[in-house]
Amino acid sequence: MVLPLIKISALACLVIHNEDNSALLSDEEIEDNAVIIMIGGYDTSSILLTFLIRLLANEPSIYAAIVQEKEEIAKARPWGASHMDDLNKMKYTWRVAMETLRITPHGFCSFRRVLKDIEFGGCPIPKRWQVVWAASMTHMDETIFPNPSKIDPTRFEQQAPVTCCLVAFRRPRMCPRYEFARIETLALLGDLVHM
Known part of the structure; x- marks a missing residue:
């Protein structure tokens, strides 16, 4: 299972040192960031995976495409390559996850202060x-996502401008947990379709 590697990778990023071997973050800052990463992903990843499993059960063609992608990656894997390398190649699978987040956002709404x-x-x-916005209003806006009710992972083949309108991770600043959520989701989904 890849999850121990994920935890090590996240912690490794926090303990990086400067060229003069001084720590970028104090021990307290590392601890705070580790807790934020773990707590922040508790509900969001489990909700995403729940809706992904539902999507795969209802869309056999998408399920088959994910299985095919995973098989092609496994066949092309050089001997000794890590499973982390495989996760970075799961492009279609992550597009399916992004489309799932678009259709069923894990956060209903949020508040913002007008600048x-x-x-x-x-x-x-x-x-x-203070204004409130609902993610589903943006995600189902036909001017941003043509035919918004249709499940179409290919929407996310291009990085801009559509992904900037996906509220799940991209707001004015990138979610600090984005990469962790991506790896966690792909690792668990990869294990599920392998079964």
Whole structure:
């Protein structure tokens, strides 16, 4: 199983040192970041995997494409290569995960503070007001995602502009847990389709 490697990789990134061998982060900062990574992913990854399993059960062609991708990666694996290398090659599988996040976002809504006076839909919104946005409203917007009710992992073959509108990980700043969630999801999904 790849999960022990994931934990080691995440921790290795936190304990990186400068060229003069001084730590970039203090022990307390490393501990805080490790806890945030683990707690932050508790619900989000399990929700994503739940909806992915449902999607694969309902979409046999997508399931078959994931199995085929996994088999091709395994056949092409050089002797001694790590399973982490395999995860980086699971491009289609991650597109399916992104499409699952688009259709069933794990966060219903979020609040943001308005940075400057704006007008939206003819309504003035003053600076410093709190606004709420719903991810599903963006994810199902036909001007951003054509035919939004259709399950189409190929939407995510191009990185821009569509992925900037996927609220799951990309907001004004990238989610710090993005890479961990990607590896965790691909590792578990890879094990599930292998069974």
